[in-house]
Amino acid sequence: MAATSLYIYGNGGHAKVVADIARANGYENLIFLDDNDGLKFSPNLPKYPVIIAIGNAEARARVQNLVLSSGFELITLIHPTAIISNSVKIGVGSVVMPGAIINANSVIGSGVIVNSGAIIEHDCLIDDFAHICPGVAIAGAVSVGKRSWIGIGSSVIQGIKIKQDIVIGAGSVVVKDILEGSLAYGNPCRVVKR
Numbered sequence: 001m002a003a004t005s006l007y008i009y010g011n012g013g014h015a016k017v018v019a020d021i022a023r024a025n026g027y028e029n030l031i032f033l034d035d036n037d038g039l040k041f042s043p044n045l046p047k048y049p050v051i052i053a054i055g056n057a058e059a060r061a062r063v064q065n066l067v068l069s070s071g072f073e074l075i076t077l078i079h080p081t082a083i084i085s086n087s088v089k090i091g092v093g094s095v096v097m098p099g100a101i102i103n104a105n106s107v108i109g110s111g112v113i114v115n116s117g118a119i120i121e122h123d124c125l126i127d128d129f130a131h132i133c134p135g136v137a138i139a140g141a142v143s144v145g146k147r148s149w150i151g152i153g154s155s156v157i158q159g160i161k162i163k164q165d166i167v168i169g170a171g172s173v174v175v176k177d178i179l180e181g182s183l184a185y186g187n188p189c190r191v192v193k194r
Contacts, residue, residue, distance in 0.1 A: 005029040009063050010053030018053035021079045049073045057129040057147035060111050
């Protein structure tokens with residue numbers, strides 16, 4: 001890797017974990033940028049690569065558009081302890097955290113967070129800006145829509161379709177498709193609000 005400097009856009013707890021992953025990938029000079037600092041991607045900034053470390057999907061999408069429209073390179077970060085099949089495709093700006101497993105023929109979109117210890121089985125589609133929380137287990141051939149959030153420790157059985165803009169509460173067991181724009185939780189997982 002030629003570049004050892006990296007911009008991390010974000011400054012919260014998620015950014016601390018992303019920084020650890022960046023260091024594990026050989027980045028030595030980490031420069032944190034944040035909206036609260038009033039920092040933007042101006043032409044005066046050195047053209048270091050960027051990773052976005054923001055948990056909120058809408059904010060992550062907004063900053064990704066800012067980064068790309070400003071001519072900066074957006075990277076993908078994968079922790080060295082993650083296990084990823086050679087047939088997996090991962091979009092730009094995604095972060096795969098320690099101990100995550102992504103199996104054969106799965107597709108991970110742009111700006112996705114696959115958190116620590118998450119398991120994504122074969123032939124899954126995790127669409128742009130989704131967040132798969134720690135310890136989530138997703139069986140084969142599941143699709144998770146854009147900006148959806150699957151809470152910590154949840155399980156999703158094979159073939160389920162979780163549409164976009166969904167929040168699945170922690171520890172849920174998803175056994176039926178979940179419609180767009182829903183809040184759902186429980187065992188079995190039920191929609192409680194649309």
